[in-house]
Amino acid sequence: MPPSMQHPSRHVWDFWYHFDAEAKLFHIFYLNADRALVSSGKHHFASTVGHATTPDFDSIDWGDEDSFNILKPSPGHWANTSIWSGDVIKVKNGYLMFYTSRDRNQDDGLTQSIGVAYTDNLWSTQWQVLDTQINPSAAYQTKSLDGDLTFHAWRDPFLFRRQDGCIDMLVAAKTSAGAVGCNGAIALLTLATADFPAAIRGEREWNYLAPIAQPCCYAEMEVPQLYKNSRGSYELVFSTWAKYDFAPATAGQGGFQSLTLPTSGGTSEETISFSPSSQDFQVLIPESKGLYACRIVPELDGEIIGFDSQAGGIRRSGIKTKFEAMNRDFSDLIVVI
Known part of the structure; x- marks a missing residue:
């Protein structure tokens, strides 16, 4: 893999x-901290x-x-x-x-x-x-539970x-x-487009649908994303550590994984056949390869890019999935803050 x-x-x-x-430029937003804190996990x-x-x-x-330190x-x-x-x-009128x-x-x-933050300039x-x-609805854990393998999870939003x-x-x-x-x-949350500006201001609740995935074989399914594949189906991708991976099809490899979501009679988002209980997962990159919290980058032929789980930093995988982006164009919406 590249360095x-x-x-x-x-x-x-x-x-x-x-x-x-227009500028052919990726604006990257990344988590960071003092290197002295890494050895203790702080x-x-x-x-x-x-x-x-x-x-x-x-x-x-x-x-x-x-x-x-643009958001703290x-x-x-x-x-x-x-x-x-x-x-x-x-x-x-800006960026959210x-x-x-x-x-x-x-x-x-x-x-x-x-939470939500706003700017009118990406360079800000x-x-x-x-x-x-x-916050999570009652269908989801609302706080950490004694005996769980990991603490509470309600994170890593992805919109389309x-x-x-x-x-x-x-x-x-x-x-x-579940166990x-x-x-x-x-989780899958939804809103009518007309309600989006009010929801951004906290004046309108999101609607909580049934989970897009609840396979009962992972302690965590982190950094979820959804893409289109070349066969006209959809790929739900996420990351998990090997010690939290109990899926029958993955041999406990953890890492960056996917679940193919077929369509029912069409190729639009309305025809995605959600299979919440499916355990038919595919390992795209195992944890042992040293990449985690990966993203598919459709602008680079769907290359998988993640962070180096050993040394930190961002690293290309060289693996190009050819996955295409969902509709993530929100540029017609005005949000009054």
């Missing part, structure tokens, strides 16, 4: 991006969001000394701890970042929610953090649009039903 691209002074892991097609609880750019993921411009916890906000993985989309964070005063301090070093807080006028969001979650330790799931 990992390292920040000059920070430990870097999960990332997400927005591609500026970097997860001190992470902020940084901004970098690249034309091709072969080299990265990490910006200046302000660029690694605010003492007076519910998101008053570290920031975890998110998503970024372009709307007509959906991110994960926690309130240190709630439960054990590990209960997660989805200061995003406007909104009060919006998207359907032709029927709805906006969907995937979230890494745990179902409230503890095997109830990792991927």
Whole structure:
């Protein structure tokens, strides 16, 4: 595999991006922390969001000394701890970042929610953090449980649009039903397009649909995404550590995995046949290859790119899936903040 691209002074892991097609430039948003915290695992609880750019993921411009801290916890906000993985989309009057964070005063301090931030300029070093807080419904664990293999999960949002006028969001979650330790799931939330601006301001609740995946064989299904494959079907992808992978088809390899979702009589998002209980998973890259929290990058022939789980930094895999993007064009929507 190609070498990992390292920040000059920070430990870097999960990332997400927005591609500026006109400038042919990827804007990368990444989790980062002081390298001194990595050996103790404390970097997860001190992470902020940084901004970098690249034309091709072969080299990265990490910006200046302000660029690694564009979104950070605010003492007076519910998101008053570290920031975890998110998503970024372009709307007509700017950009929205959906991110994960926690309130240190709630439960054990590990209960997660989805928040929203706004900027009118992707190069900004200061995003406007909104009060919006998207919490799990009763169908999902609302806090950590004793005896679980991992703590609470309600994180890693990923948005796309359907032709029927709805906006969907995937979230890494745990179902409230099922065996503890095997109830990792991927939640599916939806909104009518007309309700999206109000939901961004926290004035409208998302609708909680049945999970897109609840296979009862993972402790966690992290960083979920959805893409189209060359056969006209859809690929639900996610990451999991090998020690939390109990799927019959994966031999406990963990890593970056996929589930093919067939269509029923068409090729639009409305005809996706969700199979929540399916365990027919495919390992795209096993954990042993040293990449985690991978993203499919359709602009680069669907190449799989993740973070180096040993040394940190962002690394190409060289594996090109040819997967295509869902509709992630939100540029017709105006959001009044």
